[in-house]
Amino acid sequence: MQASPPNSGLEQQRPLPRGLAGALSLLQGLSNNRRTLPWLIQGVVGLVLLLLIAFLLGNLVRNLTAAGLLLTWRWLGQPAGFDVSESLLPFSPDLPYWRALVVGLVNTLRAVIAGLIGSTLLGTLVGMASFSSNALLRRLVRVYVEINRNIPLLLQLVFWYFVVFLALPNGAAAPQLPGVVLAKSGLYLAGFGSAGWELPSLINGVWHAPLRLSVEFAALLTGLIVHISAFIAEVVRGGISSVPRGQWEAASSLGLHWWTTMRRVVLPQALRVIVPGLNSQYINLAKGTSLAIAVGYTDLYSVAETTLNQTGRAIEVYLILLTAYLTIDLGISALMNGLNHLVQVKER
């Protein structure tokens, strides 16, 4: 007999759909009930997740027990035994690990705060410049943004550090501006010292100033500010172009200059669009500071890595890192949410 079976089977009338949609609709056919299907799916997903977590955690506990590394925080009190090259807080190798980590965290926060201020200022300027009436300036802004968007941050950081900052001369040959000296030994700034306002001064071929930033910090900060400011400039550009053209025309017909129009009319309205967009750039900046290890600046990640190498406490160190960075991110987000409430114009 070579005739095909009679065309009455269910399979012939409804061919099985393929792929994910098929699997799900099969599931739907099984339950055939709108109320139970979601619970069925969630039950399966929950079970898979639970099994996965149980599997990973079980392995973790077994392996850690075998390695004698079960979770403990007692090592935090032991002397660190390594020095931190720069610190706002007093530190020495005989202080405990937790002090070293706090010093690292303070160094990270210092870079984040300085970076936030610097990249916001530079980014806003660059973003405004893309609306200049000068075509050359506008093209230059595009070049600036494209360079930063297409070259990795880490590469930029090592470039600034090894090529620019470490090639600086020391002593009298160091490049100077009024109140600022940029030498290989560091960035010297004028400030209030023991004898009131002091400028950087050269004593026996060595610069002295009330405020000295290490060249590592300066390189990290320069790299971060230049990189992030390009992205902030794009956010600012988007914000400014969201302001209706009529605002520009109205301001100029009132006789306002470009700069006054920008500062008094356009920018305040653009802020409504700019502020939410800044949030993710600021978080990128905070995360970017973790690349400090490549230029020898001892931020939190760098201290954590040294700590791990000495203690082998991978889980604990990772938990500390995760908590610290998530807290910084949440802090930035909270700050920006507050700012967002301030700039949203309440309409009549």
Added chain:
Amino acid sequence: MPTVLRRLRRDYFANPVDTTISLVLILLIGAALVGTLRWALLQAEWAVIQVNTTLFAVGRYPIEQQWRLWLVTALLSAASGISWGLLRALPRRDRRLEADLWPLNDRIAVAVFSAVALVLPALLRLTLAIQARWWLITALLLALRWAAGRWGGGRRGRQALRLLPLAWPSLYLVGLGLIGGGLGLISVPPGEWGGLLLTLVQASLAILLCFPLGVLLALGRRSDLPLLRWSSVVYIEFIRGAPLITLLFLGQNILGFLLPGGVAPERVWRAALVLTLFAAAYLAEAVRAGLAAVPRGQLEAARSLGLSTPQAMTRIVLPQAIRTAMPAMVGQFIALLQDTTLLSLIGLLELLGTARTVMANPAFLGRNAEVYLTLAVLFWCCCAALGLGSRALERRLNPNATA
């Protein structure tokens, strides 16, 4: 030509302020250009690049096995040439015009490819045999582009075009097999891959693998089912909150503890896994924005036509969402390609890691500027090319395009 002069005046010298800005900028740019050129031509010692081209390209990949990489390159260029030709041979849906076999962009691209193939190997002082291989590979690409464009116009071309989505993934797998060995070929462990090869393998693996995961996460985050939603949110936010370097740290130091018996895969694969999981969270956010942009009516219309929710999602909503999300997704891919540089911080010898080992060689001490600038140009070109490609794809996918 007075119009040119008038435009010059309007764009650069419209008023005293603009004139001043233009003059200052011209002076600054001129000084920078002169300084850079003088450095690049007179002071820089490019031997550090010329001597180490193999190291930068493939790392410590065994010399007697490198023919496999040449084969992969040749296959890639052949496939690119054929795809390019076929795409041009058939009329474009977005233009509703007859096919234009050699549009201006393509003529420019051919000129650029030929120039690069002729000039770059010579500048890098490659041996004549290797220079000839690059000429041949470029010639293969252009010849197949021409042939596929010439004979790919009809029904056969249309069929071949339909095969492309299948051909590229298989080519990728064949390429990975050729690179890694096995199945009769001598195995080259990933520890010996390096330079550009490792960068590209890592980036492409992560880009390909993060895509399905990211789409699932995005769907999960927009799901009505609380368990799906919350597990997706927790995953996405934890990954996005932590710097990549801490996640790579997790992969290198903790992944071994999470697997039975403390066995962990090779370092290269661990890094690829971390990159994939990392990229998926960011991709999910891009896709989520795309999903949010699809009007609710699309899903409702599909449901009222009798499609089940999963069918409506995969056939109606997701294609539109991914089209909207395309620019953001390519942005993430570009960021991912750049993020592979972080692998140098955990001791992998991708491009930046290779650069560091080269500069640790006493013979090339202090040649930082040459090496870093070369890498910067390389990354710039790769990322800019991706960006250009994405814009072209966007135009192609846009159903409302008129021009």
